[in-house]
Amino acid sequence: MSNKDDRPDMKRREFIGKTVLAAGAASVAPGVLLTVAKAGGESRGVSSDVRYGLLIDTNKCADDCTACVDACNRENGIDLVERPKGQSDDDWNAQRPQWIRKVQLKDKQTGEITNLPMMCQHCEFPPCVDVCPTGASFKRADGIVMVDRHTCIGCRYCMMACPYKARSFIHQNVAQQLVNAPRGKGCVESCNLCVHRIDAGDMTTACQEACEKDGHQAIVFGDLKDPDSKLAKLLKTKSSRQIRADLELNTGVRYTNV
């Protein structure tokens, strides 16, 4: 080497680097792409500093109201799923996708009536994630449990494992989808806490928004890890419970007055 010191010739290196980068990134190395957010890109990705969850006050959940269910169906394009020709009512009810559902309970002893919406409980230790053979069922860093449709093979083992029956399998061809809710025959899906809203910086889910708009305010959405969030404060002061707390799944969705 003719150079006196062993520092490489930066100019030369820069030149080569640029050329190779320009030509190489263009055509040689598609596998090693850089992540380049668009100029107006809103989101920098999830972080485990937050954990999203819901608190549902069943006392405020009204008898014949289905505002949350309707809003969810609209928001996530579930209302675009058409009923196949020739499918019976019973089959349609058992086979159509449902992310959130209204349940009315009656205490066997006291006769007390409770209304509540059921959806994916976004467990900290989700059984559906444990059993998924391909890892398509996963939990994001911010606690949202969802399905990566790209790797879901439709084995339905997660549906067998879920203690809340929160998941739906798509039993038919789907013609229409929304941009934010891809959906097609043969994969499993469930509530994802309106993940597209969260990623866009919105701090509301469709169900919560609808419930509030109807004046019930039975659903509170927020960050469980932020002690100043409305959700965390409510959870601290009110006694709430997890459904099937015996399984120790530490759900992200909690209920009061059940």
Add this chain to the structure above:
Amino acid sequence: MKKTHYSELWCSSPRFWGGLTFLAFIILLGLGATYYMEHQGHWVTGMSNQVVWGLPHVFAIFMIVAASGALNVASIGSVFGGPMYKPLGRFSALLAIGLLAGGLMVLVLDLGRPDRLVVAMTTFNLKSIFTWNILLYTGFFVIVGLYIWTMIDRKVNKYYQVTGYLAFFWRLVLTTGTGSIFGFLVAREAYDAAILAPMFIIMSFSFGLAFFIITLISAYWWAGRTLGELRLAKLKHLLGVFVGAVLYFSMVYHLTNLYITQHHGVERFILLDGGVYSLMFWLGHVLIGSIIPLFLIYSPAFASSRFAIGAASVLVLMGGFLQLYVIVIGGQAFPMNMFPGKEVVTSEFLDGVVASYIPTTAEGLLGIAGIAVAMTMVAVGSRMLKVLPENLEDPKDLEHA
């Protein structure tokens, strides 16, 4: 003792090709049914968001469980040193491979996205029992394939014992894995029990042997070779022990559940008022699958009846199939108890009610095609390879047996 000669199964051509054509026809029907189900989507099946695994899964699990059991005869020959069983080892291994392939085919063709099989084979979540099973099944094919090789090829015969032990160990793990698919489901009351894994092992012993006896009798009849009474009697008595053991395990499983108040609901459902499921349990599993076969096996009246042996094996298979149906589908039909102490008044998602499941023809055709695939593999395999002894006449010097 006379040396055993093995040769390819060489029956008359029309009979062989006729049989194969029949099997191919069944497979074709099954593939047509699969195309229909995958093209339309699963709404044309009886499966739903409530009962997510249906008839194809019962067929698949039935065959996978039987596959590991079918290998038992070979294991008894090599691991436990039973000379009467040793000549049957090759055929036993072939049947095991065939049944596993048939079962897996059904499982794969029922996926929502069978086209993504490559994803399943390349993307693993090692915490999933399912993933383990994928690895266990693949390993089973390899190990049992090697096992057959060591049995057939004199050059590698010195590894026979080692592979025999390995195969035996592997088949135990495999059935444990299959049983654990259900045993690890904490969510459902019917499944959350560790006893399911050993119970599946003993079920595999019983179903596998029944399958073995039926195929062995058919193969020897097909080829017009002789099959000794004594050897069949040995197999028969072994089957009797296994059938009794399954019944015992089943009893223990339900008795422990009956002790746990939380599980009274599901037990009442399976044993008493589950309608078709209770019927299948008592009539199918207990009567057809256990008591009648035990009678056929142990009653002196049928001591030398080859028909009784065949009938007992068929009944064991039928009863076993229904037993699995009750476990797989009955367990899902019973509503999950999400709100203890509460009853569900209304739900849009059928919470708190027994889910209905009515299997469709297409599902059945797919399942039967799986069995046809297994039988085809066995037929072609025994025609191409030297797996069956030319003569299974009872040995003259019985002291050695």
Add this chain to the structure above:
Amino acid sequence: MPRSTGIKRFAGMLMAGLFATLATSAQSDSVVTPGSKAAGMDTCVAPTAEMRRYHMEYLKHDRVETVRQGVRGLKNSLADCVDCHAAKDGNGGYLSINADGQFCDRCHNYMAVTLACFQCHRKTPADQDASSAKTSTGNQGHAFGLLLDRGESAALTAEERAQFQALVREE
């Protein structure tokens, strides 16, 4: 050590040049659907030849980021493909991008490659005033010189380089 690096670098350049030539030679007349938004634009998010070869890789890469890490608004977005390349049907609506003879179908059909995206994804541009279209923004393009527009020079500006280096350090 420096010597071997030099050889590697040389080989790399050679390969890059080779591929660049190949990529250019694959370029031909425009297949962009007349009347679509894309027809009125200079270039896609990367040169046409490159998009033809690697669009699936780009989409795959960014889909993992989006689904798993929640990074939205990335450069390569399927929704943007649809927004730009879908043809109007003449009644104020759009034709499905994967319909017979449409942008995606024409090539995929010719190459006999299964197009799986639209088994689940939306096939027409989202209704702009629908609330559901919140995160689908217009194509703002890329600021990096790595993926060049036609006629742009290969040099990185100082600003771009700083941005790039910051990104690399982050990784």
